[in-house]
Amino acid sequence: GEADVAAGEKAYQQVCRNCHGPKAQGMSAYPKLADKEADYLTERLETYRAGERIGPNSPLMIPFAQELSDEDIVNIVGYITTAFK
Amino acid sequence: GEADVAAGEKAYQQVCRNCHGPKAQGMSAYPKLADKEADYLTERLETYRAGERIGPNSPLMIPFAQELSDEDIVNIVGYITTAFK
Numbered sequence: 001g002e003a004d005v006a007a008g009e010k011a012y013q014q015v016c017r018n019c020h021g022p023k024a025q026g027m028s029a030y031p032k033l034a035d036k037e038a039d040y041l042t043e044r045l046e047t048y049r050a051g052e053r054i055g056p057n058s059p060l061m062i063p064f065a066q067e068l069s070d071e072d073i074v075n076i077v078g079y080i081t082t083a084f085k
Numbered sequence: 086g087e088a089d090v091a092a093g094e095k096a097y098q099q100v101c102r103n104c105h106g107p108k109a110q111g112m113s114a115y116p117k118l119a120d121k122e123a124d125y126l127t128e129r130l131e132t133y134r135a136g137e138r139i140g141p142n143s144p145l146m147i148p149f150a151q152e153l154s155d156e157d158i159v160n161i162v163g164y165i166t167t168a169f170k
Contacts, residue, residue, distance in 0.1 A: 018104075019103075029103075
């Protein structure tokens with residue numbers, strides 16, 4: 001469905017920014033997101049949500065991703081892929 | 086029950102260290118834990134696990150705390166309160 005970018009912003013700025021930065025520019029071991037495609041971000045969040053360990057940060061990402069509904073993912077990805085262009 | 090400090094170490098070093106540091110010394114906005122008492126740490130983790138918002142980092146801590154069993158809490162607190170003295 002259509003992304004609610006304001007809702008995505010609220011979720012991103014409340015949780016994700018603490019590791020990925022306020023502009024999704026990435027910080028230390030935590031990757032930049034602002035340059036990633038929507039499909040990539042969606043697939044990664046769904047993989048973490050499924051509890052799949054894909055890298056060293058999986059133990060951190062899995063609990064966060066498991067909080068997200070499909071709509072949350074659409075909104076957060078919609079925000080990340082438009083807000084910082 | 087008796088803390089399994091090795092299990093507590095594994096859990097701490099896999100997740101908690103990313104914000105609280107490898108020696109629970111604290112980092113930027115994330116508090117030092119090595120100087121806290123066991124009762125305080127246990128009560129805080131239980132409060133977060135209950136989903137109670139008690140501060141700006143609650144949206145980060147709640148998902149992590151909700152992964153923890155009572156035994157996990159005993160083990161992690163046992164590790165934090167003994168490993169760095």
